[in-house]
Amino acid sequence: MPANAARKLDADVSEITAFRRDYEERQAELAEEIAIDAVDTELFSDKAAADAASAKADAKSVAADRRAQALAQGYTGNMCGECQNFTMVRNGTCEKCNTCGATSGCS
Ligand SMILES: [Zn+2]
DSSP: OOHHHHHHHHHHHHHHHHHHHHHHHHHHHHHHHHHHHHHHHHHHHHHHHHHHHHHHHHHHHHHHHHHHHHHHTTOOOOOOTTTOOSOEEEETTEEEETTTOOBSSOO
16 A cells, blocks of 8 residues: 555544544534423423413412302302302392392203
8 A cells, every 4th residue: 555545544534533523522512402402391381380370279269269258248159150250149049140140040
């Protein structure tokens, strides 16, 4: 093998090694980016879940407050299916809404 051919081979090998190192570095960067994305997604969904849970709890406590208030004012404490007010009063065997006049089942 001529000497210059061997030198050329050396150069090719070091080029390949350099390429391989770049590729491995790029791969590591990509893996990091993917890991960061995964964390972001996790945080987002946790936050969304927490927001939804607290909104649900708020709605529940508002409904409970309104029900307690309705009971204190002499209403049955049930919610009207028509107008969603807690203003149902006893009407025979049924309940009647004091706000809109709807009845619970029997008309
Ligand atoms: Zn009503």
